[in-house]
Amino acid sequence: MMNNPLPIRDLLVPGKRAHLAGIGGVSMCPLAEVLHGMGLQIQGSDMNESDTVEHLRSLGISVAVGHNADNLGDCDLVIRSAAIHDGNPEIAGAVARGIPVYERAQAWGAIMQHYPNALCVSGTHGKTTTTSMCTHIFMAAQADPTVMIGGTLPLLRSGYRVGKGDTIILESCEYCNSFLSFFPTVAVILNVEPDHLDFFKDLQDIEHSFHKFAALVPPAGSVIVNADNPGAMESVEGLPHPVFTFGLDHPADCTAANLTEEDGRPVFDIFIRGKKYAHVTLHVYGRHNVLNALAAAAAAHALGLPGRAVEEGLAAFAGAGRRFEHKGTYHGAELYDDYAHHPDELHALLTTARELGCKRLVVAFQPHTYSRTAKLFDRFVEELKLPDVTILAEIFAAREQNTLGISSADLCRNIPGAVYCSTLEKVTEQLRQVAQPGDLILTVGAGDIYRAGEALLRQEK
Known part of the structure; x- marks a missing residue:
């Protein structure tokens, strides 16, 4: 963290x-x-x-390709994504010139302080x-929220919107403790599992981070x-104020009853606390x-939203982009795409x-990052034995260098019948052959x- 004399707000x-810096990223573009x-x-x-870069340019935002200290020009501050480290030439250049550098999460945190309700x-x-x-x-309730999502939502035709209501809704990531820069009035914790072990030491360290996140909620707010x-x-x-729970298998304040399926949905x-709040028909699959x-x-x-808004909102929800998203049909096979990159997500999917x-x-x-693949290797092997046909693309590096010497070929050797493909072109060809x-x-x-x-x-056409 840079030593900045002024709060970013x-x-x-x-x-x-x-x-x-890193303006094309999934949460940097909406921030811009x-x-x-x-x-x-x-x-x-x-x-x-x-x-994304072309879209930003169409708005009159200047975007340089490549990182260089000369790109800074006469800027008053620099905001960086989590993938941009201290050694980046733009960060080093800003520090040398006394230009304050802030994290992306700090910027979102400053923005959310302008809203009475911050749902994280x-x-x-x-x-x-x-x-x-x-x-x-919230859209069904006509609450006109401001939104930041780490993916594309068809309703918005993007991953964000700027509203004029009193609520901001943000996807809140624990990586690098980013969400500790936020100011939630309502904090939702869906699950806490081992992940991002290139940053966190272990599960206990992750739980500690989520505890600090929940503790940011004021006494009048909700966890x-x-x-x-x-x-x-x-x-x-050990939180100083009560939590509100949801669940299916354990006693909870918010739960589901009369759970059935219609066409698998x-x-x-x-x-909620024994009183019926809403009747819901989902158009996405799975427990x-x-x-x-x-x-x-x-x-x-x-x-304070009525159950009617929950019913209407969830009835209209057919999934976010890259979340079991139907992409098309190839030779009678249905093709879907999903963002899952953790063993628990793989299992659910x-x-x-x-x-x-x-x-x-x-x-x-396609495994995501060398560190995650190495530290959760056995879990990945276990889940990737579930499909009838498993094809493994090479690991997507993201922010990392392969200092571990690991490859998807290592996973492949532990999964009977799996096929390793060193390039995406080879993945496409393999899919063409097996479909x-x-x-x-x-x-x-x-x-x-x-x-x-x-x-x-494209080959179907």
Whole structure:
């Protein structure tokens, strides 16, 4: 963290010039647009040209490709993504010139202080889906929220919106303790599992971080936690004010009753402290999405929304981008794409897909980061034995260098029948060879594995 003389909120005012390092990132792009809309002069840099970069340029935001200290120009402050480290030439250049450097999360934290209600959705997984469900509910209630999601929501045609209501809804990530820069009035904790072990020491360290996040909520606010997840419950032990729980398997303040399925999709009543709040028909699959819906409903209840808004909002929710997203059909096989990159997410995704009655489940998986693959190796092997056909793309490096000497080929050797592909082009070719009518094909991972599926669909035309 840089040693800055001023809190960032003092600099986020009209007329100031902010340079965003890593401006093309999933939460940096909306930040750029929000600050631009607030009257700041925004510029930035990113490593590559992209649709996002072109979009920002279309708004009059200058974006340089590549990181160079000369890109800073006469900016008043620098905001960086979590992937930009101290050794980056723009960060080093800013420090040398006395230009204050802030983290992305600090900027979002400053923005949310302008809202009476700050709904922050956290957890190892399920954040994007639950934040999207909350958005649908608040939009159904005509609450005109401001939103920041770590993915694309079809309702918004993007991952964010700037509203004029009194609520901001943010997906809140624990990596590098980012969410500790936030100011939640409602904090949702979906689950707490071992992840981001390149930063956290162990599960206890992660639980401690979530505890500090929950403790940020003021006494008049709400902490909403999954009663079915031991790590989540452990993280709120000893909080000075009560927590509000949701769950299916353990006693909870918010739970589901009369749970049935229609065409595989969950239908249920939501009860809050013994009183019926809403009747919900989901259009997304899986028990994990029932829990996500309960979390979103609990947040809506905490902020005084009627059950009708929950019913309408969830009925209109058909999934977020890259969350079991149907992409098309190839030679009679249905192709879906999903962002899952943790073993728990893989398990929920693959078991749900299995229940849809496909002829075969064909999965092309791209592990995300070397450290996660190495530290959760055995868990990945276990889950990747579930599909009928497993194809492994090379590990997506993201922010890392391969100092561990690990490869997806190592996973492949431990999964009977699995196929390793060193490039996405080879993944596409392998999918083309194995696809059969009645198959459910899944491209899975937080990197660019979706490109392999999109290339396959182009061959259908």
